[in-house]
Amino acid sequence: MSAPVTPHQQTFDRLKAEGIDVVRVAYPDLIGIDRARDILIEHLPAAVDDGVAFCRAVYHTSPQGDVVRVAGGLDAGLPDISARPDLSTLVELPWEPGVAWCLADPIDPATGRACPESPRDLLRSVLERCAEHGLQAVVGPELEYFLCEQDPSTSTGWRRYAEGPGNVYTAGRRGDPDGHLLRTLRHLRDLGVGVSAGNHEFSAGQFEINLVHSGALDATDRAFRFKSAIKELARTEGRLATFMAKPFNDEGGSGFHLHVSCQDADGANVFDDPAAPHGLSETARHAVAGLITHAPALAALLNPTVNSYKRFGPDTLAPWLIDWGLDNRSAMVRIPPDRGSGARLELRLGDASANPYLVVAAALAAILLGIRAGQEPPPPLEGYGYNSSKADVLPMDLTSALDALQADSKLTDLLGKEFVASYLTYKRNEVERFQRHVTDWEFAEYATHL
Numbered sequence: 283m284s285a286p287v288t289p290h291q292q293t294f295d296r297l298k299a300e301g302i303d304v305v306r307v308a309y310p311d312l313i314g315i316d317r318a319r320d321i322l323i324e325h326l327p328a329a330v331d332d333g334v335a336f337c338r339a340v341y342h343t344s345p346q347g348d349v350v351r352v353a354g355g356l357d358a359g360l361p362d363i364s365a366r367p368d369l370s371t372l373v374e375l376p377w378e379p380g381v382a383w384c385l386a387d388p389i390d391p392a393t394g395r396a397c398p399e400s401p402r403d404l405l406r407s408v409l410e411r412c413a414e415h416g417l418q419a420v421v422g423p424e425l426e427y428f429l430c431e432q433d434p435s436t437s438t439g440w441r442r443y444a445e446g447p448g449n450v451y452t453a454g455r456r457g458d459p460d461g462h463l464l465r466t467l468r469h470l471r472d473l474g475v476g477v478s479a480g481n482h483e484f485s486a487g488q489f490e491i492n493l494v495h496s497g498a499l500d501a502t503d504r505a506f507r508f509k510s511a512i513k514e515l516a517r518t519e520g521r522l523a524t525f526m527a528k529p530f531n532d533e534g535g536s537g538f539h540l541h542v543s544c545q546d547a548d549g550a551n552v553f554d555d556p557a558a559p560h561g562l563s564e565t566a567r568h569a570v571a572g573l574i575t576h577a578p579a580l581a582a583l584l585n586p587t588v589n590s591y592k593r594f595g596p597d598t599l600a601p602w603l604i605d606w607g608l609d610n611r612s613a614m615v616r617i618p619p620d621r622g623s624g625a626r627l628e629l630r631l632g633d634a635s636a637n638p639y640l641v642v643a644a645a646l647a648a649i650l651l652g653i654r655a656g657q658e659p660p661p662p663l664e665g666y667g668y669n670s671s672k673a674d675v676l677p678m679d680l681t682s683a684l685d686a687l688q689a690d691s692k693l694t695d696l697l698g699k700e701f702v703a704s705y706l707t708y709k710r711n712e713v714e715r716f717q718r719h720v721t722d723w724e725f726a727e728y729a730t731h732l
Contacts, residue, residue: 293369297326298323305326307365308384311340317336338358341704354704366387368387385503407698408643408696420544421542423541428487429489430524443460444459451483465515466480477491509525525634525635526635527633527635535633537633542645564656568653569652573606574606577631579687580631591678596668601676613663680712681713684710688706
């Protein structure tokens with residue numbers, strides 16, 4: 283009698299039949315960069331059974347390739363982790379024939395448990411805590427990015443694609459003469475990341491592509507893949523796509539806005555209450571209050587770079603005050619006008635450089651803390667915001683935000699002390715390296731006259 287065909291074997295056979303001979307196994311590091319290895323299809327069964335070995339210190343590697351001294355990496359002799367392919371996430375890469383893309387879950391071989399630095403597992407743990415309170419989170423990420431072209435005459439070697447003012451919220455060749463957006467939208471549709479629409483954003487060379495709402499883990503997986511795919515596709519055009527918070531002095535920054543709603547076990551939206559003020563339930567108000575209370579600590583995760591804080595300021599539509607408002611885009615938390623099944627909040631705090639898993643995990647943790655505490659928010663903002671006499675100011679630099687995260691014991695307990703310790707060590711090293719670096723501004727300001 284022949285052995286039964288396992289689901290894994292069916293997947294392998296299907297991939298071969300579809301002409302796939304390589305599977306790219308990837309996972310997010312601490313800052314949301316995709317770390318990956320290409321596996322030939324005949325070796326995929328072994329990768330699924332045994333995992334794919336990566337050095338744990340990859341989690342602690344800076345964008346410049348430096349290994350930061352985070353516990354469990356250099357101090358432990360650079361041990362391995364085992365990245366286990368999650369075959370349920372397999373998708374074919376439309377722009378790379380013969381290649382499928384698969385997310386992986388890193389395991390610490392010493393403990394058999396998820397790596398404490400794993401952003402995807404951090405989100406899972408927060409979602410489990412939400413489920414214990416009968417809440418299922420639905421999220422919709424909105425991300426902006428700049429597209430750049432090579433220009434050796436600039437100090438960075440790059441300039442904005444399709445320079446020209448006034449192409450605000452447009453589509454077509456006026457602000458996108460090479461058709462980048464349409465080409466990218468079609469590739470992302472074929473990739474299956476759930477894109478719905480896109481447009482040229484406010485600034486020259488800036489675009490926004492919207493993702494559909496779904497369960498929190500699925501939506502965050504798609505947001506992670508979206509960012510990776512955008513950068514990959516730009517490279518195929520000979521360009522650079524950057525989700526950096528504020529890449530140019532003379533333009534605004536790029537945001538990561540997160541729409542959040544919660545459902546009960548029956549799928550009903552628990553933020554909606556037609557009989558309550560503003561049509562918002564107690565649960566919705568408590569959720570807003572949680573975001574308000576924990577906003578200083580959230581900044582460390584949603585505005586995660588030294589550069590992030592250069593995006594803040596009056597008239598930027600980037601919130602720098604801790605407030606909320608009804609359909610008010612100058613507030614940190616905006617309540618869109620939809621009610622019923624569409625009732626939700628929009629957290630506008632994050633910038634595009636943030637790791638999607640950390641954005642969603644941290645936001646939901648703060649929301650859950652507010653719901654558990656039964657907190658009430660202050661009165662909503664009225665009119666145009668950015669008046670510091672009406673609301674507290676967010677941390678205005680990365681060090682202050684990291685200090686706020688370290689001091690917020692309720693949030694760090696929910697996120698996990700080991701993860702937070704690793705993140706703080708990694709990010710404080712970033713601040714130290716920046717503080718030692720002599721910038722172009724300093725030379726221009728001081729060299730001639732001092």
